[in-house]
Amino acid sequence: MAEYHILFVDDDSNLLMALRRQLRGKFEILTAAGGTSALKMFEEHDTIAVCVADMQMPNMNGLEFLEKIKKISPDTVRIMLTGNADQATAVDAINKGHIFRFFSKPYETADLERALSDGLRQHQLITAEKTLIQETLAGSVKLLTDVMAQLNPTVFGRSMKMKGWCDIIAKELEYPRPWELGIAALLCPIGIVALPPDILARLALGKPLQPLEKDLLRRTPEVGHKLISNIPRLEAVADMVLLQNRNFDGSGFPESGPSGENIPLGARILRIARDLADVGDGPEPTDIDFEVIGGKPHRYDPVLFSKIRTLLAVIDGEQEFPPEGLEMRVRIDNLREGDLLMTDLETMEDHVVLTHGNFISQVQLARIRVFQKAHDFREPVEVKRGVKRKRT
Structure with missing residues (x-):
């Protein structure tokens, strides 16, 4: 848990100092004096697991701030502190800010610590599930796309x-x-x-x-x-x-x-x-x-x-091929995984094995090698090598 940060946002500098003293050695704490400063903290840190915001702040209140955080860092668990614990504030915080906990000032330190620990665990659950889903989906999608590329x-x-x-x-x-x-x-x-x-x-x-x-x-x-x-x-x-x-x-x-x-x-x-x-x-x-x-x-x-x-839409004639990289003409034997095809890869019988604009994957390269045993290719082919491929 120590690798993740908890960010406290409040316009009261004395309260922020007190929180640092109370929680020193128990959590990794960051503080920000107001919503604008806190937003900059999210630009500088990608490990903010929990954000605790005061409701009454100048320029940007806690609800407005937490709504912004939900958009820019949806996995961050949100907690609100307020000295104005009316029902309307609580309802808005839950419905608009999607908060995890709601605390009224003054608060018990032990209660706050439990909420912070629960918040960190909630963040772990969110990110672990997200990673699992991404890896499972990525594997399933890759399998299906490889099959389609073969067909x-x-x-x-x-x-x-x-x-x-x-x-x-x-x-x-x-x-x-x-x-x-x-x-x-x-x-x-x-x-x-x-x-x-x-x-x-x-x-x-x-x-x-x-x-x-x-x-x-x-x-x-x-x-x-x-x-x-x-x-x-x-x-x-x-x-x-x-x-x-x-x-x-x-x-x-x-x-x-x-x-x-x-x-x-x-x-x-x-x-x-x-x-x-x-x-x-x-x-x-x-x-x-x-x-x-x-x-x-x-x-x-x-x-x-x-x-x-x-x-x-681009005006015809003003298109540019987007990726950077070294453009070259190579023979089929010299194709590498990661090469970006600039021309169709086709056999002498006019069978297109892979169209231009595709990166050559490990599976596709193996398929090309199998085709080489039975077919002659039109070569050389034009590729771009060293192109940074965007992750899907």
């Missing part, structure tokens, strides 16, 4: 591109759980695992499908929904995947379901991102791409479409 590199490349766009959208729109949207973007085509090998081969080569094959492809979100629903904590992601082709006017797949703003926000975002990925070849959507898909306005939430267009 159809082109489709996988599009989903990776969508993931990058959705990360930008989630940040700018303050999407409540951005990781869910990112995973949904990665896994939205996972239903293709249920398609017969001959259909997968036709998809990989860009060949037209027969009506029955098109219907099977159309229903892949249903398969994806069933697969993802088996992973704990991904229920919302599964719903987004199921409704990714549901149009804003209520048409599309599935045939029955929500329409308009009753469609989950994530699914409405995927509807736009998927169509953009289908019409555009570059790493970023152009204004022309938006014009093309905008010809079917019944598909999209008009307000959301306008916001995403403002966020993502």
Whole structure:
């Protein structure tokens, strides 16, 4: 517990000094004189597990401060001290500040110490569960994406591109759980695992499908929904995947379901991102791409479409390839894990093994080595080496 800090926020310097004396040797204490100073402490320290704030402070009261802390450091456990213990203050603190404990001045030191210990334990529970969930989800998602990359590199490349766009959208729109949207973007085509090998081969080569094959492809979100629903904590992601082709006017797949703003926000975002990925070849959507898909306005939430267009659209000809790194041309034998493909990796028979814009993973590199034994590749290929890959 000693590695985590407890931050006390109060405009009374004498009280802060007294708290330091009372709690010395028992907890790692930080103090700040007022909300503005305390916010700076959060910029300097990433180990603040518990924050104790006074209600009555100038410029920014305790409730306003704790609301800000909930946004910038949601895992920090929040406790309030107040000399004005009226019911309205307590109700607001609980409902708006989402506090863990509420203390009135004067307080018993022993009671405060117990609350601080409970707060530290609560923080441990929150962070331990979060770590476990992240590691479990990361492993499950990696397994599914590796399978998808093996089945159809082109489709996988599009989903990776969508993931990058959705990360930008989630940040700018303050999407409540951005990781869910990112995973949904990665896994939205996972239903293709249920398609017969001959259909997968036709998809990989860009060949037209027969009506029955098109219907099977159309229903892949249903398969994806069933697969993802088996992973704990991904229920919302599964719903987004199921409704990714549901149009804003209520048409599309599935045939029955929500329409308009009753469609989950994530699914409405995927509807736009998927169509953009289908019409555009570059790493970023152009204004022309938006014009093309905008010809079917019944598909999209008009307000959301306008916001995403403002966020993502680049004027054709002004695009820049974002990552830094050393650009080079290499033979297939010299490809390394972590290389960023600048051109498609394809065999002499025009089979695309991996599309440009993808980082080569350990699994993909092993797959390339297997392909080398039976196929000749077009080489050399252009890569960027030493690019810092963003964590998903």
